[in-house]
Amino acid sequence: MPTVTMTVNGKKVSGEVEARTLLVQFLRENLHLTGTHVGCDTSQCGACVVHVNGDSAKSCTMLAVQADGADVVTIEGLANGDELHPMQAAFKEHHGLQCGFCTPGMVMSAVDLVKKNPKATEHEIREWLEGNICRCTGYHNIVKAIQHAQQTM
Amino acid sequence: MYAFDYHKPSSVADAVSALKGADDGKFVAGGQTLIPTLKQRLAQPSDLIDLGGIAELNGIAVSGDTVTVGAMTRHAAVAGSADVAGAIPALAALAGGIGDPQVRNRGTIGGSIANNDPAADYPAACLGLGATIKTSAREVSADDFFTGLFETDLAEDEIIVSVSFPKAEKAAYVKFDNPASRYALVGVFVAKTAGGVRVAVTGAGQDGVFRVPEMEQALAANWSPDAVAGIAVDPGTLNSDIHASAEYRSHLITVMAKRAVAAAG
Numbered sequence: 001m002p003t004v005t006m007t008v009n010g011k012k013v014s015g016e017v018e019a020r021t022l023l024v025q026f027l028r029e030n031l032h033l034t035g036t037h038v039g040c041d042t043s044q045c046g047a048c049v050v051h052v053n054g055d056s057a058k059s060c061t062m063l064a065v066q067a068d069g070a071d072v073v074t075i076e077g078l079a080n081g082d083e084l085h086p087m088q089a090a091f092k093e094h095h096g097l098q099c100g101f102c103t104p105g106m107v108m109s110a111v112d113l114v115k116k117n118p119k120a121t122e123h124e125i126r127e128w129l130e131g132n133i134c135r136c137t138g139y140h141n142i143v144k145a146i147q148h149a150q151q152t153m
Numbered sequence: 154m155y156a157f158d159y160h161k162p163s164s165v166a167d168a169v170s171a172l173k174g175a176d177d178g179k180f181v182a183g184g185q186t187l188i189p190t191l192k193q194r195l196a197q198p199s200d201l202i203d204l205g206g207i208a209e210l211n212g213i214a215v216s217g218d219t220v221t222v223g224a225m226t227r228h229a230a231v232a233g234s235a236d237v238a239g240a241i242p243a244l245a246a247l248a249g250g251i252g253d254p255q256v257r258n259r260g261t262i263g264g265s266i267a268n269n270d271p272a273a274d275y276p277a278a279c280l281g282l283g284a285t286i287k288t289s290a291r292e293v294s295a296d297d298f299f300t301g302l303f304e305t306d307l308a309e310d311e312i313i314v315s316v317s318f319p320k321a322e323k324a325a326y327v328k329f330d331n332p333a334s335r336y337a338l339v340g341v342f343v344a345k346t347a348g349g350v351r352v353a354v355t356g357a358g359q360d361g362v363f364r365v366p367e368m369e370q371a372l373a374a375n376w377s378p379d380a381v382a383g384i385a386v387d388p389g390t391l392n393s394d395i396h397a398s399a400e401y402r403s404h405l406i407t408v409m410a411k412r413a414v415a416a417a418g
């Protein structure tokens with residue numbers, strides 16, 4: 001079986017995986033980082049979004065072997081100890097979540113947006129969230145949370 | 154997903170020989186089409202040959218009147234490239250409208266045109282601009298490359314290396330998105346190039362992407378939305394599915410063509 005080595009949330013990790021192992025499976029099942037969710041099998045919902053070498057990606061649509069040598073950040077890697085990341089704090093403050101299932105992917109996607117386009121307009125934020133589906137909130141408070149985080153990040 | 158062996162060669166030549174050496178090998182680029190297909194067990198390759206380690210397949214170069222995009226260049230890189238935006242703004246805009254940000258961060262131009270999904274965006278740019286596709290074996294024009302639904306002129310062990318687009322005097326792409334997938338329900342690429350006027354339609358054809366000679370002639374005589382307003386593609390040659398009837402697609406082609414000509418200015 002192939003061995004993969006990558007940096008996850010700042011720590012070097014490695015493991016033996018079958019070539020067909022998805023990155024999300026490696027994160028959840030080998031590393032027990034279960035914050036990254038799987039919400040669909042059609043690459044559409046975005047619950048699995050993580051950062052790979054600084055860009056948001058769907059970890060359900062990538063093989064673990066393709067992330068060999070990469071720098072991966074998951075939702076678990078955002079907070080600084082007990083102190084929430086400004087995006088997480090903004091989601092809490094603005095009720096950007098209800099059941100919370102989509103939230104890890106939403107937050108990771110939103111952090112990528114604010115890094116790349118700090119002054120994104122409301123329209124651009126909504127466009128950016130095309131790949132993240134939420135069944136609960138109606139998106140409105142998610143957008144408000146991201147607008148707030150634009151000030152605090 | 155069924156099991157397979159994984160290879161990550163660092164040159165085109167090694168990738169071709171890895172494929173030749175495999176029972177039933179397949180290349181993987183961004184994986185945004187192939188991995189969902191494997192997850193659904195719709196394909197069972199014996200080997201996956203990852204093109205992600207081949208540096209020469211990546212990158213964008215503008216020289217003279219040509220924009221060359223390496224096969225492994227991600228949609229987000231094309232969308233965000235100042236060089237592409239300067240040379241062929243319609244191409245950058247098209248790349249920025251593919252799927253969602255995460256698909257654009259992984260998906261590649263080579264994967265998109267090799268797959269030739271009848272609703273994909275890049276085939277319309279290739280055919281609409283009259284691109285040349287460079288492979289591990291030869292160069293082929295877009296007119297000869299796209300041969301049918303999910304079908305291209307590529308051999309099993311042939312790798313797309315890059316796609317060269319001629320600059321256009323005017324060009325625009327307008328698509329009517331499927332609201333769920335963002336694939337084109339109908340997309341129309343219009344261009345006025347040194348080689349003449351070209352109109353390419355994706356999302357609608359029974360055989361995939363196609364040109365509309367009647368619109369091209371009308372636009373060559375009179376570049377204005379009015380010139381195409383009265384021209385309709387025969388619904389008999391178009392797709393009907395749960396998303397739209399052939400008649401509706403025919404209607405949308407004319408409307409998108411008008412909008413594209415207006416947008417191209």
Ligand SMILES: Cc1cc2nc3c(=O)[nH]c(=O)nc-3n(C[C@H](O)[C@H](O)[C@H](O)COP(=O)(O)OP(=O)(O)OC[C@H]3O[C@@H](n4cnc5c(N)ncnc54)[C@H](O)[C@@H]3O)c2cc1C
Pocket residue numbers: 042043044179180181182183184185186187188189204224225250251252253256259260261262263264265267268270272273274275307311312313314334335336337
């Ligand atoms: C949710 C979602 C939404 C999407 N929306 C759109 C959309 O709106 N418009 C659109 O156009 N597309 C859309 N796509 C598809 C996306 O653009 C894919 O990235 C693209 O179709 C395939 O590119 P890839 O690099 O991911 O290729 P892969 O999935 O890695 O490969 C696809 C096929 O191409 C072959 N291949 C790949 N590279 C080469 C090469 N260099 N030479 C020879 N063969 C090669 C592979 O063997 C495979 O058969 C969407 C995908 C998803 C998951």
Ligand code: FES
Pocket residue numbers: 037038039040041042043044045046047048049058059060061
């Ligand atoms: S789990 Fe739905 S997109 Fe990855």
Ligand code: FES
Pocket residue numbers: 096097098099100101102103133134135136137
């Ligand atoms: S909060 Fe429930 S899916 Fe988004």
